[in-house]
Amino acid sequence: ESRWTLVLVSQDGTQRPPLHFPQGGHLLAFLSCLENGLLPRGQLEPPLWSQQGKGKVFPKLRKRNSSKSVDLEEMPAEDTSTDYVFRIIYPGHKHDNTVTINYHHLAASRSTSVDDDEEEEDKLHAMLSMICSRNLTAPNRMKDTSEMIEMQGFGANLLSWQLEHCSQGSSCISCSLGSSPYDIPSCCNCIHDRTPLKMLCESMKRQIISRAFYGWLAHCRHLSTVRTHLSALVNHSIVPPDRPASAAAGLTKEVWSKYQKDKKNYKELELLRRVYYGGVQHEIRKEVWPFLLGHYKFGMAKKEMDQVDADIALRYQKVMAEWKACEVIVKQREKESHSATLAKFSSGSSIDSHVQRLIHRDSTISNDVFLSVDEADSVEQDPKGQEEPALTAAPAAVEFDSPDSGLPSSRNYSVASGILSSIDDGQSGSFEDGAEEEGSTEVGRTEPGTARLQRAKPGVLQPQDSVSEEQLCSQVDYFVDVASVCAASYTVELLDTVALNLHRIDKDVQRCDRNYWYFTAENLEKLRNVMCSYVWEHLEVGYVQGMCDLLAPLMVILDNDQLAYSCFSHLMKRMSQNFPNGGAMDTHFANMRSLIQILDSELFELMHQNGDYTHFYFCYRWFLLDFKR
Amino acid sequence: MQKHNQKEHLYKLLVIGDLGVGKTSIIKRYVHQNFSPHYRATIGVDFALKVLNWDAETVVRLQLWDIAGQERFGNMTRVYYREAMGAFIVFDVTRPATFEAVTKWKEDLDSKLILPNGKPVPAVLLANKCDQGIDVLMNNGIKMDQFCKENGFVGWFETSAKENININEASRCLVKHIIASESDPVQSVEPDIIKPHLNSSKIVSCSACFKS
Numbered sequence: 001e002s003r004w005t006l007v008l009v010s011q012d013g014t015q016r017p018p019l020h021f022p023q024g025g026h027l028l029a030f031l032s033c034l035e036n037g038l039l040p041r042g043q044l045e046p047p048l049w050s051q052q053g054k055g056k057v058f059p060k061l062r063k064r065n066s067s068k069s070v071d072l073e074e075m076p077a078e079d080t081s082t083d084y085v086f087r088i089i090y091p092g093h094k095h096d097n098t099v100t101i102n103y104h105h106l107a108a109s110r111s112t113s114v115d116d117d118e119e120e121e122d123k124l125h126a127m128l129s130m131i132c133s134r135n136l137t138a139p140n141r142m143k144d145t146s147e148m149i150e151m152q153g154f155g156a157n158l159l160s161w162q163l164e165h166c167s168q169g170s171s172c173i174s175c176s177l178g179s180s181p182y183d184i185p186s187c188c189n190c191i192h193d194r195t196p197l198k199m200l201c202e203s204m205k206r207q208i209i210s211r212a213f214y215g216w217l218a219h220c221r222h223l224s225t226v227r228t229h230l231s232a233l234v235n236h237s238i239v240p241p242d243r244p245a246s247a248a249a250g251l252t253k254e255v256w257s258k259y260q261k262d263k264k265n266y267k268e269l270e271l272l273r274r275v276y277y278g279g280v281q282h283e284i285r286k287e288v289w290p291f292l293l294g295h296y297k298f299g300m301a302k303k304e305m306d307q308v309d310a311d312i313a314l315r316y317q318k319v320m321a322e323w324k325a326c327e328v329i330v331k332q333r334e335k336e337s338h339s340a341t342l343a344k345f346s347s348g349s350s351i352d353s354h355v356q357r358l359i360h361r362d363s364t365i366s367n368d369v370f371l372s373v374d375e376a377d378s379v380e381q382d383p384k385g386q387e388e389p390a391l392t393a394a395p396a397a398v399e400f401d402s403p404d405s406g407l408p409s410s411r412n413y414s415v416a417s418g419i420l421s422s423i424d425d426g427q428s429g430s431f432e433d434g435a436e437e438e439g440s441t442e443v444g445r446t447e448p449g450t451a452r453l454q455r456a457k458p459g460v461l462q463p464q465d466s467v468s469e470e471q472l473c474s475q476v477d478y479f480v481d482v483a484s485v486c487a488a489s490y491t492v493e494l495l496d497t498v499a500l501n502l503h504r505i506d507k508d509v510q511r512c513d514r515n516y517w518y519f520t521a522e523n524l525e526k527l528r529n530v531m532c533s534y535v536w537e538h539l540e541v542g543y544v545q546g547m548c549d550l551l552a553p554l555m556v557i558l559d560n561d562q563l564a565y566s567c568f569s570h571l572m573k574r575m576s577q578n579f580p581n582g583g584a585m586d587t588h589f590a591n592m593r594s595l596i597q598i599l600d601s602e603l604f605e606l607m608h609q610n611g612d613y614t615h616f617y618f619c620y621r622w623f624l625l626d627f628k629r
Numbered sequence: 630m631q632k633h634n635q636k637e638h639l640y641k642l643l644v645i646g647d648l649g650v651g652k653t654s655i656i657k658r659y660v661h662q663n664f665s666p667h668y669r670a671t672i673g674v675d676f677a678l679k680v681l682n683w684d685a686e687t688v689v690r691l692q693l694w695d696i697a698g699q700e701r702f703g704n705m706t707r708v709y710y711r712e713a714m715g716a717f718i719v720f721d722v723t724r725p726a727t728f729e730a731v732t733k734w735k736e737d738l739d740s741k742l743i744l745p746n747g748k749p750v751p752a753v754l755l756a757n758k759c760d761q762g763i764d765v766l767m768n769n770g771i772k773m774d775q776f777c778k779e780n781g782f783v784g785w786f787e788t789s790a791k792e793n794i795n796i797n798e799a800s801r802c803l804v805k806h807i808i809a810s811e812s813d814p815v816q817s818v819e820p821d822i823i824k825p826h827l828n829s830s831k832i833v834s835c836s837a838c839f840k841s
Contacts, residue, residue: 503726504699507649508670515667545648545670545699611712617705620673629669 250278
């Protein structure tokens with residue numbers, strides 16, 4: 001492209017059709033002509049350079065450090081060496097009263113404080129130039145021009161200048177001010193010297209209005225972007241609070257019993273509408289919450305609900321057994337490391353030898369009674385632990401398979417599934433079940449929980465048959481040493497993770513809503529069991545502070561650990577996104593930001609000015625705990 | 630110094646450390662002079678304000694930021710740390726794992742926060758719950774001093790929020806270092822500093838103000 005192009009942009013951002021110049025100094029001539037014409041009051045910025053022998057040349061400077069804040073924004077093409085942006089400025093008319101006042105008067109609809117003229121003016125200019133740059137970059141035809149020059153008249157200065165020059169009748173004023181594109185060719189030919197004053201006043205009026213309009217438009221555009229963002233989050237089908245009947249009373253006992261009598265013709269939406277607008281009557285919360293949280297589905301028959309309960313009970317028992325077995329190992333390990341530390345401090349004996357003593361003691365214990373040998377064909381890989389070759393030796397002859405088993409850090413811990421079977425046996429009297437298998441000499445390396453699942457039969461585990469703690473503990477104590485010998489293996493990493501999570505859970509369970517009457521030691525234990533079960537199933541996320549706070553109300557209302565476990569799991573499907581591994585919290589912050597920006601922009605500005613708290617991190621607890629505290 | 634010219638300082642102090650080490654308890658003890666076993670887990674951050682009449686000419690306002698022990702949310706701690714002038718890093722003497730976490734907290738702090746003079750913020754190490762049981766780690770005072778020196782703590786204290794042990798002392802130690810580093814950013818040496826004694830008693834006063 002050898003042609004040079006000049007694009008005129010009026011100060012309201014309107015872009016004129018480009019003027020094309022043939023190669024060879026024509027554009028420069030045009031510009032220097034213009035520059036001369038503007039003198040003495042107006043000038044081009046940056047000015048053209050004079051060079052000896054060549055006359056006028058394009059200025060070399062690229063970076064313009066004008067005091068106006070607009071500059072960066074209006075220079076989208078600054079990097080390419082052939083694009084220039086010129087402004088027409090009028091240094092002598094910085095503060096022309098009449099025009100500035102008009103301008104402020106119009107702009108006052110946005111801002112009531114216009115005491116600082118300069119600042120206000122700059123703001124508007126920034127807005128205008130934002131529009132300008134948008135207009136400039138949009139059309140593609142601009143991209144391939146080798147030279148692009150934008151002429152921008154600026155604000156009040158130009159207008160005042162225009163006014164004066166009109167009266168003098170000698171100017172090229174409309175270069176950037178023509179109200180229609182067709183003014184430009186005429187203006188550039190300078191054939192309108194004697195424009196009537198009236199027309200100029202009209203034009204001025206239009207400019208003032210258009211500037212105010214564009215400022216307002218920019219503001220509105222921004223807000224509409226934010227509103228669009230917000231409206232995308234809202235469910236647009238509005239459910240009325242008063243039709244078919246007022247929902248202010250919420251979901252009452254009467255409505256609920258009506259639903260229960262006629263489940264076939266239930267209207268789930270109607271129930272949800274009542275809950276949304278009026279909440280749930282306290283007495284029926286225990287019944288309703290499992291539906292709301294998704295444990296039961298609306299319309300389920302009694303039989304189906306029983307089935308759901310049975311399934312959950314089974315699963316809860318299974319998970320409990322899994323992590324309790326692991327907890328035994330973790331506790332044992334902690335004891336070992338503690339005693340090792342003590343030994344180290346007291347006698348200076350090394351950790352290794354101390355632990356080794358413990359281990360050798362382990363292997364001497366007769367464990368043939370408790371080593372439940374699970375189905376021989378159920379040899380499975382431990383999904384959590386690292387795979388190890390299956391032991392084929394008889395249980396009594398089992399030795400530690402790791403050569404470096406004396407080192408706690410490199411040892412894989414094992415647990416006897418016998419612990420589990422005995423737990424089970426205590427509950428269900430299915431001891432024979434395990435005893436029958438004890439004759440087998442094969443040791444299946446089976447993850448205890450998996451084995452449990454296979455062995456457990458519906459009906460053996462009744463929902464109300466929660467594992468008795470004392471029983472478990474006493475058995476567990478007895479089997480601690482056995483535990484390290486066979487059945488399932490845990491990697492050190494897994495044990496570390498479990499230990500860390502158990503510890504965190506213990507810390508938080510003990511202090512979770514502890515001023516509330518419900519949380520006695522017994523119920524705290526339930527809370528802990530549910531929390532541990534959930535975390536065991538989600539070890540990749542682990543326990544994060546705040547989970548206990550979410551579980552606690554479920555425990556209080558449902559007062560049933562299996563139900564609470566199920567409901568909490570359902571609740572966490574939604575809430576887990578708020579915890580550090582999910583991405584929802586940043587979205588919440590962004591939405592909050594938009595909301596405050598729209599609803600209380602004054603507050604937003606204030607927050608922005610005082611050290612920028614518009615990250616809204618202070619809302620973290622509200623979002624994480626669903627506004628519980 | 631002129632008496633009529635009372636100075637007021639506002640310092641933002643961080644209280645960090647693993648969960649359950651007693652950060653909230655320490656702050657409540659320090660600010661409200663009481664202890665309750667009923668605090669709940671801190672989520673996010675809590676605040677407390679303590680006013681100290683430092684000396685006849687100086688009033689010090691301490692804005693204490695009680696940061697949740699398991700604060701894992703992205704950029705949040707960075708924002709919480711911003712413009713803090715000092716920090717307490719707390720661990721629980723009954724749980725060695727919390728002591729091991731101290732270096733992590735210190736590294737996290739120093740990586741996210743630097744004083745205007747380019748130095749790390751003064752940090753005091755608090756060995757909390759010293760009223761409880763035996764503490765293997767604490768039996769060796771010299772070792773702790775060395776640990777502080779190696780990890781850039783200006784001092785350490787055995788504290789108990791329950792029994793109100795050493796919390797005021799620890800705070801004074803930290804504030805002293807903040808004032809010193811503020812008034813004399815180049816020279817951080819204090820002539821009146823208390824030196825640690827090798828035969829340190831169980832309850833020491835500013836045992837590790839070893840900088841001299």
